[in-house]
Amino acid sequence: KNQVEQSPQSLIILEGKNCTLQCNYTVSPFSNLRWYKQDTGRGPVSLTIMTFSENTKSNGRYTATLDADTKQSSLHITASQLSDSASYICVVETTGANNLFFGTGTRLTVIP
Amino acid sequence: EAQVTQNPRYLITVTGKKLTVTCSQNMNHEYMSWYRQDPGLGLRQIYYSMNVEVTDKGDVPEGYKVSRKEKRNFPLILESPSPNQTSLYFCASGWASYEQYFGPGTRLTVT
Numbered sequence: 001k002n003q004v005e006q007s008p009q010s011l012i013i014l015e016g017k018n019c020t021l022q023c024n025y026t027v028s029p030f031s032n033l034r035w036y037k038q039d040t041g042r043g044p045v046s047l048t049i050m051t052f053s054e055n056t057k058s059n060g061r062y063t064a065t066l067d068a069d070t071k072q073s074s075l076h077i078t079a080s081q082l083s084d085s086a087s088y089i090c091v092v093e094t095t096g097a098n099n100l101f102f103g104t105g106t107r108l109t110v111i112p
Numbered sequence: 113e114a115q116v117t118q119n120p121r122y123l124i125t126v127t128g129k130k131l132t133v134t135c136s137q138n139m140n141h142e143y144m145s146w147y148r149q150d151p152g153l154g155l156r157q158i159y160y161s162m163n164v165e166v167t168d169k170g171d172v173p174e175g176y177k178v179s180r181k182e183k184r185n186f187p188l189i190l191e192s193p194s195p196n197q198t199s200l201y202f203c204a205s206g207w208a209s210y211e212q213y214f215g216p217g218t219r220l221t222v223t
Contacts, residue, residue: 032210043116043202043214044155089154093210100209104154 002027004092006103013110017080021106023073023090031099035064035075036089038105044089047075080110114139116215118203124221125193133188133218135203141213143206144186145170146178148199149217155202160209161186193222 004025013019023033032051036044048057048064050073057064061078077084090103116137125131137144145160147170157170161180175197177189186205190197198221204212 034210041200041217041219043204043216045214046211049210100157102155104152 002092002094002099002101004090004101004103006088006090006106008106009104010107011109013080013108015080015082015110015112019077019080019108021075021077021088021108023075023092023103025071025073025090025092025101027071027092027094027101029095030068030071031093031095033064033066033073034091034093035062035073036091038087038089040086047088077108080108082110082112084108085110114213116203116205116213118201118215118218120218121216122219124223126223127194128192131190131193131220133190133201133203133220135186135188135205135215136184137186137203137205137213138184139205139213140183141205141207142183143208143212144180145204145209145212146176146186146188147202147204148172148197149202150199158188158201193220195222198222 007022034049035047038044047062050066063076066073087105087107089105092101119134142163146158147155149155156172159178161167201218203215206212
């Protein structure tokens with residue numbers, strides 16, 4: 001069964017600290033994996049997109065990694081800021097048309 | 113400004129009263145999609161469209177209709193809304209399904 005699981009469900013960290021969010025998937029055949037940031041009450045915004053051949057991709061303080069062999073991805077946030085407080089959603093797409101599998105997200109809260 | 117717009121942003125309605133949520137994009141994207149988001153369930157795809165006059169069901173299409181008569185517009189129609197369709201709805205567009213830009217969301221309450 002195609003599934004995307006994210007952990008932890010929620011996380012609270014102090015401003016300035018680093019954190020890592022996890023995404024494990026059983027989706028096959030794999031096409032690409034995306035991380036989105038969703039502020040409360042707003043639409044998700046893309047952070048990174050990775051295909052099979054990419055194992056690291058950065059977007060400012062956000063760095064995503066992908067291990068296609070173990071079907072795991074992580075999103076590392078460096079030097080967290082209060083504005084990083086949001087939900088982070090992992091999405092995996094299979095090959096073919098529009099086969100998207102969404103994780104339920106990790107709710108990150110950064111406190112001063 | 114490149115954007116996806118949805119209207120209305122908030123809607124409270126009663127069971128059975130037909131409603132339409134509009135979605136429009138100004139980026140000339142071929143791909144458009146509708147999602148609903150519920151606590152603990154994440155985003156679930158309702159319908160998507162690969163191009164004008166081409167639409168297909170997502171994971172949870174029951175109770176919804178869509179149309180794609182023009183490239184920029186992709187309205188979501190609830191012919192007879194029910195309380196279980198109370199949710200936060202997002203429209204998205206992109207050049208392909210992997211590069212989607214999301215709208216601001218429509219919060220629908222059906223009583």
